Amino acid sequence: xxxxxxxxxxxxxxxxxxxxxLRAEWTKFRTxxxxxxxxxxxxxxxxxxxxxxxxxxECGIQLGPNSPSLACPAPPTGPGGEWVTxxxxxxxxxxxxxxxxxxxxxxxxxxxxTSGGFASDQNPTAGMTPGVQPWSKAGIIxxxxxxxxxxxxxxxxxxxxxxxxxWNFTHDVAGLTGKASAASPxxxxxxxxxxxxxxxxxxxGAHWTRVGVATLVGLPSTAQxxxxxxxxxxxxxxxxxxxxxxxxxxxxxxxxxxxxxxQGTWPASRWTGEAxxxxxxxxxPVSAQGFTQTAGRFTVSGSGDIAPATDSIDVIRHTxxxxxxxxxxxxxxxxxxxxxxxxxGMIRTTFTASPRxxxxxxxxxxxxxxxxxxVGLVATAVTIPLGEHLLHGNxxxxxxxxxxxxxxxxAGTAALLAVSAVLGLAVGxxxxxxxxxITAVIVAIVLPYLLAxxxxxxxxxxxxxxxxxxxxxxxxxxxxxxxxPQVTQDYTPGNGYFxxxxxxxxxVLCAWAALALTFAVFLLRRRDV
Amino acid sequence: xxAVHAEWTKLRTLPGTGWLLLAAAALTAAVSAIAANxxxxxxxxxxxxxxxxxxxxxYLGQAVVAIVAVTVISGxxxxxxxxxxxxATPRxxxxxxxxxxxxxxxTLATGAVAVLASVLAGGLLLGRHGITAAHGxxxxxxxxxxxxxxxxxxxxxxxxxxxxxxGVAAVVRDSxxxxxxxxxxxxxxxxxxxxxxxxxxxxxxxxxxxxTAGLYIQATTNLRSLPLTPWQGLGVLAAWAAGAMLAGALLxxxxxx
Numbered sequence: 001x002x003x004x005x006x007x008x009x010x011x012x013x014x015x016x017x018x019x020x021x022l023r024a025e026w027t028k029f030r031t032x033x034x035x036x037x038x039x040x041x042x043x044x045x046x047x048x049x050x051x052x053x054x055x056x057x058e059c060g061i062q063l064g065p066n067s068p069s070l071a072c073p074a075p076p077t078g079p080g081g082e083w084v085t086x087x088x089x090x091x092x093x094x095x096x097x098x099x100x101x102x103x104x105x106x107x108x109x110x111x112x113x114t115s116g117g118f119a120s121d122q123n124p125t126a127g128m129t130p131g132v133q134p135w136s137k138a139g140i141i142x143x144x145x146x147x148x149x150x151x152x153x154x155x156x157x158x159x160x161x162x163x164x165x166x167w168n169f170t171h172d173v174a175g176l177t178g179k180a181s182a183a184s185p186x187x188x189x190x191x192x193x194x195x196x197x198x199x200x201x202x203x204x205g206a207h208w209t210r211v212g213v214a215t216l217v218g219l220p221s222t223a224q225x226x227x228x229x230x231x232x233x234x235x236x237x238x239x240x241x242x243x244x245x246x247x248x249x250x251x252x253x254x255x256x257x258x259x260x261x262x263q264g265t266w267p268a269s270r271w272t273g274e275a276x277x278x279x280x281x282x283x284x285p286v287s288a289q290g291f292t293q294t295a296g297r298f299t300v301s302g303s304g305d306i307a308p309a310t311d312s313i314d315v316i317r318h319t320x321x322x323x324x325x326x327x328x329x330x331x332x333x334x335x336x337x338x339x340x341x342x343x344x345g346m347i348r349t350t351f352t353a354s355p356r357x358x359x360x361x362x363x364x365x366x367x368x369x370x371x372x373x374x375v376g377l378v379a380t381a382v383t384i385p386l387g388e389h390l391l392h393g394n395x396x397x398x399x400x401x402x403x404x405x406x407x408x409x410x411a412g413t414a415a416l417l418a419v420s421a422v423l424g425l426a427v428g429x430x431x432x433x434x435x436x437x438i439t440a441v442i443v444a445i446v447l448p449y450l451l452a453x454x455x456x457x458x459x460x461x462x463x464x465x466x467x468x469x470x471x472x473x474x475x476x477x478x479x480x481x482x483x484x485p486q487v488t489q490d491y492t493p494g495n496g497y498f499x500x501x502x503x504x505x506x507x508v509l510c511a512w513a514a515l516a517l518t519f520a521v522f523l524l525r526r527r528d529v
Numbered sequence: 530x531x532a533v534h535a536e537w538t539k540l541r542t543l544p545g546t547g548w549l550l551l552a553a554a555a556l557t558a559a560v561s562a563i564a565a566n567x568x569x570x571x572x573x574x575x576x577x578x579x580x581x582x583x584x585x586x587x588y589l590g591q592a593v594v595a596i597v598a599v600t601v602i603s604g605x606x607x608x609x610x611x612x613x614x615x616x617a618t619p620r621x622x623x624x625x626x627x628x629x630x631x632x633x634x635x636t637l638a639t640g641a642v643a644v645l646a647s648v649l650a651g652g653l654l655l656g657r658h659g660i661t662a663a664h665g666x667x668x669x670x671x672x673x674x675x676x677x678x679x680x681x682x683x684x685x686x687x688x689x690x691x692x693x694x695x696g697v698a699a700v701v702r703d704s705x706x707x708x709x710x711x712x713x714x715x716x717x718x719x720x721x722x723x724x725x726x727x728x729x730x731x732x733x734x735x736x737x738x739x740x741t742a743g744l745y746i747q748a749t750t751n752l753r754s755l756p757l758t759p760w761q762g763l764g765v766l767a768a769w770a771a772g773a774m775l776a777g778a779l780l781x782x783x784x785x786x
Contacts, residue, residue: 049721057726318724325717332709339705343607433545434705435596435603442712443592450716451588453723458585462567494723 021354021363029367032340035333039371042329042417043379049322050383054390057318059397061280073280074397075309076149078169079217081400082482083312086148086169087281087304088230089289090141091273095225099264100191101140103227103257104205105157105180110136112234112251124288125252132159135307135488137166138229138255138300139188142197144219146276153197153214154228154306155188157255163188164486165199167214169308172486175201175211180255192264195219205259226271227260227291229253229302232488233282250284250303257298277304308482310489312399314496316409316480319387323413323478324446326379330372330417331441332434334424337368339434347529357524361429365517368425369418376414384410401480408502412477415506419513420445423471426516430523444512448472452493460492464499471512473498476505532618532627540601540631549597550635553687554643557590561647565654579660579669580679580749583651587683587744590643591690595711598632598694602777603704611786621781629695629774633688640687644680675749682746682763689763689770690715693739696773699781714769715740732756739769 029035060069078084095101110132111125120126139156153167155175163175163186180186187202195218199211235248271293275286283304291300338361341347354360384406388398401409420441428437449472452463467473476498483491491497498505540546564585568577605611618624652669660666671677697714698707718738722731735741736756745755745762752758757765 049717053721053724056730057724059726313726321721321724324720325713328709328713328716332705336705434703435599435708436545436549438705438708439592439596439712442709442716443589446712446716446720447588447592450719454719457588458564459567462564 018359018363021359022367024350024353025360025363025367029337029371035336038329038333039375042326042333043375045325045329046320046322046376046379047383047386049325050319050387051390053318053321054387054394057391057396058394060395069395071395072397073278075312076278077400078149078308079151080168080170081402082170083309083399084149084169085232085281085305085307085309087275087277087283088228088306089273089275089291089300089302090143090146090224090226090228091271091291091298091300092143092146092224092226093266093269093271094222095142095192096222096265098191098193099225099262099266100189101142101225101263102187102189102259102261103140104185104187104259105139105255105257106182106185107256108132108136108138108157108159108180108253109255110159110231110251110253113249115249121285121287124284128252132253133231133234133251133488134158134160135305135486136231136251136253137164137306138227138253138257138302140190140226141228141306142190142192142216142219142223142225144216144223146224146274148276148278151216151219152306153190153199153216155190155199155201155211156228157186157188159231159253161486163201163211165201165212165214166306166486167197167212168216169306170484171212171214172484173199173212175199175209176203187259190225192219192223192225227255227257227298227300228306229255229289229300230304230306231302232305232307235488235490250282252284252288252301252303254299254301257300258296260296260298271298273300275302305487307487308484310481310484310487312397312481314479314481315388315391315396315398316384316401316406317478317496319384319391320380320409320413320478322383323380323417324449326376327417327420327445328442330375330421331424331445332438334368334372334421335428335434335437335441337364338425338428339432339437342432342529343434351529358521361425361517361521361524365422365425368421372421373414373418376417377410380410380413399481405480409478409480412502412506416474416477416509419474419506419509420471423509423513423516426513426520429520430516445471445474445509449475449493455492455494463493467493467505468499469508471509473500473505474509476500477502532623533630535614535617536601536624536627536631540635543600543604545600546597546635549593550639553590553593553597554639554646556593557586557643558646558650560586560589562586562650562654565651566658568655568658568660577660577666578748578750579651579655579666580648580676581747582660583647583655583669584644584679584683584747586643586647587686587747590640591687591715591740592712594636594639594687594691595694595708595715598636598691599698599704599707599711601628601632602695602698603702603707606702606786607704615786622778625695625699625774625778625781629692632691632695636688636691637684640684643687644683648676648680678759679747679749682759685763686743686746686766689743689766693766693770693773696770696775696777699777700773736765739766742766 059072075083111128136159137156141154143152144150157180162177165173187205189200191198197214200208202208231251231253234251273291424441431437448466448470452466722734742762743766746759
């Protein structure tokens with residue numbers, strides 16, 4: 001008689017550990033050739049489109065009709081390493097060692113052009129309208145040297161932001177409010193002690209309030225100190241559904257000073273007036289600026305701005321235009337990672353092997369996110385230097401970014417791709433149909449971004465709202481330029497400025513993904529497969 | 530004709546079709562109405578194109594239309610139904626033509642409803658915000674030539690998107706990949722043209738983009754600033770659709786199903 005021996009697996013019986021589940025999902029992922037190809041395509045699209053953008057974006061200036069095109073000049077760099085605008089009229093004397101300067105400002109007026117530009121180099125202010133810009137500024141300044149971009153600290157009155165103390169381009173502290181006038185003058189004082197400059201303001205010259213303390217590292221023992229005036233470019237951006245158009249031009253600010261008081265080692269010589277200005281600054285010609293001095297009263301006229309540069313394009317974000325192509329590819333893979341199982345009936349085997357369905361989805365999400373993050377990390381880390389290299393070769397100046405910002409963009413973009421793929425996985429689980437799920441996710445992420453950054457499709461308010469609440473908010477991680485309240489600028493998504501902070505925007509996408517995952521787990525548990 | 534009838538029966542009896550078409554119309558009208566309602570313009574002071582604003586929803590509606598169109602082809606591949614279909618109609622181009630005819634017919638009908646609702650809502654809401662003919666804007670009525678062109682053109686735009694999607698689906702067969710390719714081709718051109726600064730390339734990308742060029746048909750004001758005329762723009766999308774259909778037909782003819 002034959003005895004049938006029942007089959008026993010060689011494997012030991014044990015609980016389905018999460019590690020086994022992860023391994024099973026990883027095996028599924030890496031053995032589907034189409035998904036590996038898809039990941040490679042995503043990487044190639046990100047790198048390739050970045051290279052395409054870099055290779056076809058030229059920047060050049062021609063000084064004359066027949067002269068060769070030169071590379072666009074880079075703005076000067078401030079003490080913090082950022083690009084700055086440093087253009088103003090400076091009435092100065094050298095201040096040796098410690099000391100202080102005090103002044104009374106009795107008026108700040110201005111001129112601007114409603115038609116944009118200026119009349120002629122001989123008479124630049126002809127036909128201009130009286131009016132002061134909100135951030136027109138005049139006051140006293142202590143600066144390392146007359147070279148653009150060097151360290152400084154200044155106390156100033158402004159067009160409509162009251163008294164401010166500003167230093168090293170990015171720092172801005174508010175003092176007394178209200179405008180300076182003959183009836184209500186503003187007293188300003190700067191005191192140097194070593195590397196430390198302290199700013200004070202006063203409404204009467206008797207009662208002084210400390211506004212701020214600036215530490216200017218490496219300020220030379222003899223600094224340049226004195227009066228200044230500057231007025232940033234006037235700009236009106238009219239936005240409509242037909243597109244946006246910008247109009248504006250340089251402006252002039254004129255301030256009246258008296259009661260100039262000096263303490264410390266100052267020369268007895270006269271004051272020197274000088275326009276600090278670069279060849280491509282948005283400022284009136286030197287002939288429009290200047291100063292007069294009569295019996296202790298000074299009038300200083302200046303044009304330009306002392307501020308961080310905010311009108312440069314976000315080069316890093318531009319090199320990453322291919323992120324969208326990569327994103328579409330990884331969302332397709334993310335959705336297919338689950339819908340393929342439904343289509344082939346594999347999902348029944350999966351859930352028989354591992355009846356706790358939520359854990360299966362978690363394992364899938366982890367495997368998918370890890371693979372996508374790695375692919376995204378490599379792609380962005382290659383694309384940014386490649387794109388910048390090509391852009392630089394085409395004459396585009398490359399703005400300096402800190403290592404932290406660079407890391408934020410690279411890791412943020414990789415994380416953005418990973419979470420988008422997981423969102424695809426979750427929506428794929430919910431809908432079980434690949435076409436619908438892919439469309440839903442891509443439309444939720446890419447379309448709001450597209451509508452927000454393309455000027456002229458939607459009103460500005462709707463644009464801002466779209467990149468706040470939709471998953472497209474996560475593209476804020478690609479923003480490498482900063483928003484400065486002390487600079488008037490069209491801070492819109494189209495110009496590269498997102499309303500949310502980088503990681504706050506990313507959190508919006510994560511919230512959407514978490515919501516979809518929770519809902520997917522809930523349905524997975526209730527539904528038949 | 531039998532092939533068309535067969536395709537119509539298949540499409541009609543799929544559970545999702547009706548809901549998707551309803552969603553396409555509803556989303557188009559809803560987004561259009563939201564866009565029209567969010568216009569804020571101080572006393573006629575801004576240049577805007579009322580027809581374009583009131584048809585903003587097409588951006589979203591086209592995606593839903595693409596789902597329907599892609600599923601008509603790739604749904605058959607995923608279930609194996611395609612083998613039965615091709616056995617019943619061995620002249621394969623007829624199958625594709627019948628599918629294209631049915632999909633464009635339902636899209637035209639859906640699109641007409643969606644566009645009509647959008648224009649009506651737009652007229653009502655924009656009028657409430659002072660965007661009326663009395664303030665010097667284009668009158669938002671279908672009796673006005675350019676507005677009629679924008680409205681009818683938007684319906685045609687949706688039908689061309691459907692044909693384009695059918696063609697792409699016939700080429701790649703898998704629904705996930707097909708919808709990914711369609712959406713990538715629609716959305717990537719405008720994103721790339723927004724970052725490429727060379728004027729020549731920027732213009733060429735806009736002229737080549739199926740979505741950007743195709744939607745020039747919605748423009749009623751400031752036509753001179755466009756790189757193509759409205760009908761030329763729609764022609765670009767038609768060329769994309771024709772190319773995709775041709776590639777799909779050839780592959781269907783010479784490839785095993």
